[in-house]
Amino acid sequence: MRYFQLRAFDAVARERSFSKAASLLGLTQPAITTQIRNLEESCQQALFLRTPEGVYLTDAAKPLFELTRQMFATEEQIEDLVSLATAFRHGSLKLAADGPHVALQVVAAFRAQYPGIDISVSLGSQREVWADLLGYRVDAAVIGNAASDDRVMAIRVAQQDMRVLVPKDHPLAAFESVSLADLKAHPIIRRGSGSNTQRLIDEALQRAQCALSTAMELGSREAVVEAVKQGLGIGFVLEREVPDSPRIVAIPLVELRACNIDSVVCLHSQRKRGIVQTFLSVAATLDLTLTSSAPRAT
Numbered sequence: 113m114r115y116f117q118l119r120a121f122d123a124v125a126r127e128r129s130f131s132k133a134a135s136l137l138g139l140t141q142p143a144i145t146t147q148i149r150n151l152e153e154s155c156q157q158a159l160f161l162r163t164p165e166g167v168y169l170t171d172a173a174k175p176l177f178e179l180t181r182q183m184f185a186t187e188e189q190i191e192d193l194v195s196l197a198t199a200f201r202h203g204s205l206k207l208a209a210d211g212p213h214v215a216l217q218v219v220a221a222f223r224a225q226y227p228g229i230d231i232s233v234s235l236g237s238q239r240e241v242w243a244d245l246l247g248y249r250v251d252a253a254v255i256g257n258a259a260s261d262d263r264v265m266a267i268r269v270a271q272q273d274m275r276v277l278v279p280k281d282h283p284l285a286a287f288e289s290v291s292l293a294d295l296k297a298h299p300i301i302r303r304g305s306g307s308n309t310q311r312l313i314d315e316a317l318q319r320a321q322c323a324l325s326t327a328m329e330l331g332s333r334e335a336v337v338e339a340v341k342q343g344l345g346i347g348f349v350l351e352r353e354v355p356d357s358p359r360i361v362a363i364p365l366v367e368l369r370a371c372n373i374d375s376v377v378c379l380h381s382q383r384k385r386g387i388v389q390t391f392l393s394v395a396a397t398l399d400l401t402l403t404s405s406a407p408r409a410t
Contacts, residue, residue, distance in 0.1 A: 120147035121159060122180040125173070126249045128166045181248055185381055192386030203387050204230040208241040208250040210308055211333075213352040214270045214374040214400055215254035222394045229387065239306030245377060251388050252378040256308045256350070265383055266375040267392055270400035274312060274368035275354055277340045277347040278361050284346070289364040292322045299327035301336050301345040308372070309333070313348055316367045374400070 123133035124144065134141040152159050159173040169177055192203070205222075209215035212235060219231055234244065238255060245253045246263065258266050276295065278284050284294065303310035317324065327345030330336050336347040337355045349355075350372050354362040376395040382388050 114147075114150075117147045117151040117154070118180050118183070120144050121151055121173075121176070122184050124148060124160065124167060125169055125177045125180070126247060128168065128247075128249075130167065181381075185248075185385070189385050192388075202228055204232070205252070205387055205391060206250045207231065207233045207252055207254065208244045209233055209235055209254040210238045210241045210256055211235070211254075211350070211353060217400055218254055218269060218376060218395050218398060221398055222391055225394060226390070237304070237306030238308035238311070245379065248379070248382075251382060251385070252376060252391055254374060254376050256372045256374050257312075258373075258375045258377050263379055263381075264377050265380055265392075266377045267395050268373055268375050269395055269398050270352075270374040271370050272350040272352055272372040272374065274309075274365045274371050275349055275351050275362040276365050277337065277349060277354075278363065279340060279343050280359055280361055282346070282361070284363060285361040287363055289366055291366045292317060292320050292324070295324055295346065296322070299325045299345045301339050301347045302326050302329040303333070303336065303348075304329060304331040309348055309350060312368060312371050316365075316371075320367060 120133065123136050124130055127133045127136060130144050131141050134144045157172050158170050161168045161170055215233055219233065241253050241255050244250045276290055284290055330339060333349055333353055339345060340347045341359045376392060378388055378392065383392065
């Protein structure tokens with residue numbers, strides 16, 4: 113069993129892809145495949161399940177992944193310690209976020225102090241971001257309404273209201289605010305499974321014992337915005353996500369004031385890494401909260 117075999121195994125387990133692991137390590141995909149094959153021969157068992165949807169750990173491989181994570185997390189802490197000596201003039205940080213707006217504000221604040229750090233941000237649903245965090249595929253994440261989890265620490269950075277999006281000529285466009293009951297006659301555009309926005313709407317509907325008809329379901333907020341522009345239904349976005357468009361009006365939703373708490377989160381096992389610790393320190397100094405009296409977008 114060799115160091116590079118374990119490094120390849122850890123990368124494939126984190127990325128759930130041989131090609132992405134190769135890119136992460138700066139190797140060719142055949143080189144990664146060879147390292148994994150040799151490791152499986154040493155272990156005398158399969159370590160990954162290959163499917164059309166991706167690569168997954170076998171049950172036998174999960175304890176090994178826990179150990180390699182500890183091993184390489186320690187190595188990363190050592191690298192960060194060395195980076196501290198050069199005041200973070202170099203390095204990289206991998207983030208995930210369930211929306212670009214708050215995440216990029218945090219990134220901008222960090223980059224203003226540490227311009228030499230390479231930062232990548234992957235965007236996905238709340239469920240996808242949480243899975244990436246727990247799967248060690250990112251160093252930290254910016255997420256709305258983070259679940260309570262003993263493995264994770266969170267720093268609150270913003271608070272948002274929910275907005276209802278309607279076309280400018282819609283009957284509701286003149287309203288200063290609306291309630292869920294006001295929406296009963298108007299079909300809504302739903303977000304897909306895993307969306308934090310849709311979960312907030314569904315929970316509010318359940319509390320209010322209210323049902324709304326569905327016009328269609330779409331997989332991204334950008335698609336929802338475009339559908340609203342085309343008059344296909346009304347949509348929902350958080351207040352920082354309101355599009356700058358003369359064709360859309362964004363109206364506060366009474367039942368979902370201050371409904372979304374945005375936090376920077378990381379695994380406790382990662383927070384001692386110098387670069388992660390520094391990112392969290394920058395986030396802790398921010399107050400990106402919008403007040404509920406923010407102007408109504410038109």
